[in-house]
Amino acid sequence: MSRRQPPAHxxxxxxxxxxxxxNTQLLLRGAAGMRYRAGGTDSVDGRETTQSMxxxxxxxxxxLTLDHVGHICGEVGDLWRQLAREQLDFSEGNxxxxxxxxxxxxxxxxxxxxxxAYVRREESxxxxxxxxxDALENVGLRHVAEKLFTFARxxxxxxxxx
Numbered sequence: 508m509s510r511r512q513p514p515a516h517x518x519x520x521x522x523x524x525x526x527x528x529x530n531t532q533l534l535l536r537g538a539a540g541m542r543y544r545a546g547g548t549d550s551v552d553g554r555e556t557t558q559s560m561x562x563x564x565x566x567x568x569x570x571l572t573l574d575h576v577g578h579i580c581g582e583v584g585d586l587w588r589q590l591a592r593e594q595l596d597f598s599e600g601n602x603x604x605x606x607x608x609x610x611x612x613x614x615x616x617x618x619x620x621x622x623x624a625y626v627r628r629e630e631s632x633x634x635x636x637x638x639x640x641d642a643l644e645n646v647g648l649r650h651v652a653e654k655l656f657t658f659a660r661x662x663x664x665x666x667x668x669x
Contacts, residue, residue, distance in 0.1 A: 566659050567637025571626050575636060578658045580619040582651045583643075587618045594642035595625050 509588075529627040584591060591605070609617045625634060636659045643652040 525527060541570060566656065567635060567640070568661055569636045571634045571636055573623060573626060573659060575639070575655060576622040576626060579643075579651050579655050580622060581616045581647060582617045584614070586646050586648060587614070587621060590642060590646045590648070591621050591628055595621075597621065597624075608649050 527588075588602050591602050592599065605621045605624075609620050622639075625639075628634075636655060640652040640656055643649070643655065649658050
């Protein structure tokens with residue numbers, strides 16, 4: 508799985524579709540076709556615009572943690588096998604192993620353990636929040652990608668050492 512690069516630039520302003528200061532908007536970018544941008548509203552010359560609150564590049568480059576995984580594992584549902592095989596490069600045998608080992612604990616635990624293995628698989632180049640957001644988006648789990656992005660944006664799931 509290749510690492511995707513963050514967008515070179517984002518639009519300076521974009522019309523706001525509501526007055527919520529913590530509005531998360533989707534911008535068309537990248538392999539999954541989506542990038543997330545945290546924004547707030549501001550008034551310029553009498554019109555509402557959305558200003559960037561934090562650089563999405565920083566959020567997408569953030570290392571994926573077990574806190575991130577724990578926050579979304581209950582939302583993946585029946586698409587966990589498709590996510591594992593098609594996006595996270597697990598074999599069918601790996602998926603069968605997760606299912607066999609954790610089926611008594613329920614689907615949430617199966618997904619947690621699969622994503623835990625994904626986080627720990629590449630220690631030299633650990634996966635990022637953006638990598639998992641793209642993977643989720645690619646299997647039709649946009650709402651889960653948004654939940655992960657919002658969790659990361661709010662400062663949750665950061666490593667204690669950072």
